[in-house]
Amino acid sequence: MIDFRSDTVTQPTEAMLQAMLSAKVGDDVFGEDPTINQLEQMTAEMFGLEAGLFCPSGTMTNQIAIKAHTQPGDEVICDELSHIYQYEGGGVAVNSACSVRLLHGNNGRLTADMVKNAINNPEDVHKPISRLVSLENTVNKGGGCCYELADIEDIKTVCLSYNLGLHLDGARLFNALVYKQQKASDYGQLFDSISICLSKGLGTPVGSVLLGNKAFIKKSRRIRKVMGGGMRQAGILAAAGIYALENNINRLAEDHLHATQIAAALAETDYVGDILPVETNIVIATIKGRFTPTTFIEAMAKHNIKLFSVSSTQIRLVLHLNITKEMVETTIDTIKKL
C-alpha cells in the first residue's frame, strides 16, 4: 500500500521506537517529566523563544494559543483556507467565543495590506475588537506553499502598530524552513506564539509544541489543563519528538523532490488541469475530462495507491517519510498508465 492521504499516516521507525522505550518519564502535570521538559526547552531554544508546551495535537496548540491571546467577543484575522477555520470544528467559536475575519489571500498567504484593511476601528462599538492575526506556514490547503520572511515582517509591523497578536500555525513549518532555507529563530522573533507539529512530516506518532514567552506559556498551561490536555508520563511521546527533531528535518527535502516528480507526471496526463505550485510535500491537482476526483481515486486504489480529494474538483497527495523512491516510481508509472 502506498499511502499519500496525509503525512500523519507515518509509522514510527525502529530507531524512534528505541528512543521512546528508553525515555525517562515523570508526571508532566507536576512538571516532573524530564523528557517533556527537555523537548519544551529544546524547541524553545531552537526558535529563540522563552518556553514551550507539549500538547497532544496541533489543533490543541492552535486553540490554546487563540484562547490565550483573546477575550470573548474579539476577532481573529486569518485566511479562509486556514486550518484553524476549516478543520478545527469551529473551535475558535467554541473555545474562545471569538469571531473570525476571513481573508482571501494568495493560496492562503496574507499580505500586510490585507491585514491592515481588515482591522476594525476599536472606537466603533458595533465592531468586534480585532485582536489576533493567525498565519499558516506552509499552507495546507494552499498546496504546501510558503511565506517569504519579508512578507511576514511587513505583517508584523502592522500587528505592532495596531496592537494585535501574531500567531503561527506551523504544523509544517519545518518543510518551509527546509524549502526556503530559513532559520527557526527568524520565526521566533516575528511571532508571539508558534505551534509546531511533530506528527506530520517529522513522523512521530503524537504531539505538537506551542512556543511563546514565559507568561504566555504559563497561561497556556492552565488552558491546556482545562481542555483536558494535561498528560502524565507522556515523555515516551516527547522522546519521539526529540528523536525527530534530531534526525528527520533535513530529509524533508526528499519529500519535496518526490512531490515535484509526481506533479510533473500528473501535468503530462490528459486528465489533470491546474496543479498548485509545488514547493514542499503537498501536491494539489485539478482532475478533469476522463476522470473525476472520485473515479481517479478509485482507479489509483486498484493499484494500491491511496489519496484524498480536497474539493469537488481537486485531489491531494502528501509525501512523507514512509514513501520511498521506489514507491514514487511505481506511482508515476501508474499515473502514466491510467
Ligand SMILES: *Cc1c(COP(=O)(O)O)cnc(C)c1O
Ligand atoms: C494537521 C494540521 C494541524 C493540526 O492537526 P492535528 O491533527 O490536530 O494535530 C494544524 N494546522 C495545519 C495546517 C495542519 O495541517
